[in-house]
Amino acid sequence: MIQSISNSDDKEYKTHSNLYNKFRPSYPSRIIEKIISLISPEQRKWALDVGCGTGLLTRQLAPHFEHVLxxxxxxxxxxVAEQSSETDSLNITYMxxxxxxxxxILNQLSIQKNDVSLVTVAEAxxxxxxxxFLNNFQNILSRKCHLALIGYPRPFVLTPSHLSDEYFQISNPELIERGLSEFDDQVSKLVDKFYNLVRNYAGFDWSILDSEYQCYETQFQKKFLRVTTEKMAQIVPVNLFEFYQNTQTSSAYNRYCIAEKKSKGENFTDELLVLISEVLKLKKLEHLGEISHTCEFSDTEIVNMKSVCFNLYYNIFVWYLSNCE
Ligand SMILES: C[S@@+](CC[C@H](N)C(=O)[O-])C[C@H]1O[C@@H](n2cnc3c(N)ncnc32)[C@H](O)[C@@H]1O
Incomplete structure (x- = not known):
């Protein structure tokens, strides 16, 4: 049964939660296994996923606990989290x-504090x-409760040059097998351009994520007995149409356009459409023709754009915090 207790609205995710769900990486199974291994099987009653978003991590935790909130x-x-979980998870409550x-929250749902053995916060x-938050965690929950903080800085496009990198070979050996596209370098420049454009409009200080939360380390060391961290790459295959859609619905990009007083058809969107046209021409597919600021594509153009695929890679880092020996 999926329960929900909802009572207010928000602006940030109003229009694009579904796309957000598609574009974000699910978390590597090795991270889930490691988190679960910290908690003995008899203690796996309640896990709490804070800032759960569309439920990416919540769903991954659900098979390992009696209940996940x-x-x-x-x-x-x-x-969107409720809709995504409807068919496969019976032990998730969203709120x-x-x-x-x-x-x-715990009182409202009659959850015993001692029954919560894991709190996760992914990208939030x-x-x-x-x-x-850390004070509440320590004052309210049991000292045996573990806290896992997961995050990732902006993604990059995986290009052929990465394949010789030992880090990729270790964390994603299957990539060596997967074909990369001849357009990766071009797409990579564009993706870099997009993230450089919007980084100051993300709504938070992006350098916190670039630092992989090192900036919080003193705070963690002061409060927890055990502080460990690890990192691995996660790959999300996307196509040009999805990338295009993602840029247009990005709240950071929208804020950039408003702040810079630019209509959405200018600058970055134009460049993106030129690139899409060029790539499609190189692929000998029907190109987009005149680039239009209204950006309404025909069905054929969409099919063609979807045929240009590339891999985004996310450097996912995790902080494991606990007071257990
Ligand atoms: C980048 S999303 C991450 C979502 C999800 N955990 C994931 O891994 O995809 C950050 C989420 O944190 C939520 N959030 C931000 N501040 C919050 C707060 N004070 N309490 C609860 N959720 C919060 C936002 O609404 C958003 O859904």
Whole structure:
């Protein structure tokens, strides 16, 4: 049974939660296995996924616990999470709630504090009042409860040059087998351009993610007995049409356009459409012809754009924090 307790609305994810769900990486199974291994089987009653978004991690945790609670401050994200989990997870509860209200949330759902053995925060810790969150975690939950903080900086396009990199060979040996496209270098430049353009409009200080949360290390060391960290790459295959859609619905890009007083058809979108045209011409597919600011594509153009695929790679890092020996 999926339960939800929702009571407010939000702007950020209102229009694009479904696309968000597609574009974000699910978390590598090795990370899930490691998190689970920290908790003895008899203690796996409740896991709490804070800032659960569309439920990517919540769903991955569900098979390992009696119950998983995903909370998020965005009504829209919670709705998409519920729809995505409907068919496959019977032990997930989603709730629209703020991380600051941890105690009220547990009381409202009659969850015993000692029954919560894991709290996860994936790509969301940097959105929280971190000091308040860590204090709540320590004051409210059992000392045996583990905290896993997961994050990743902006993704990059995997290009042939990465294949000789030992890091990729170790974390994703299957990539060596997977064919890369001759357009990867071109697409890579464009993806770099996009993230450089929007990095100051993300709504948080992007250097926190670039630092892989090293900036919080002193705070972690002060509060926890055990602080360990690890990192691995996760690959998300996407195509040019998805990338195009993702740029157009990105809240950071929209904020950039408003701040710079640019209509969406200018600058980056134009460049993106030129690149798409060039790639399609090189592929000897019907190209887009005149580039239009309204960007309405025919069905054939969409099919062609979808045929140009590339791999985005995410450098995922995890901080494991606990007071258990
Ligand atoms: C980048 S998303 C990550 C979502 C998901 N954990 C994932 O891995 O895809 C960050 C999420 O944190 C949520 N969020 C931000 N501040 C929050 C808060 N104070 N309490 C609860 N959720 C919050 C946002 O609504 C958003 O869904």
């Amino acid at each position: 995903g909370i998020d401050s965005s009504e829209k994200q919670v709705k 629209r709630a703020d991380s600051d209200d941890l105690e009220d 810790f940097h959105w929280l009042d971190t000091e308040k």
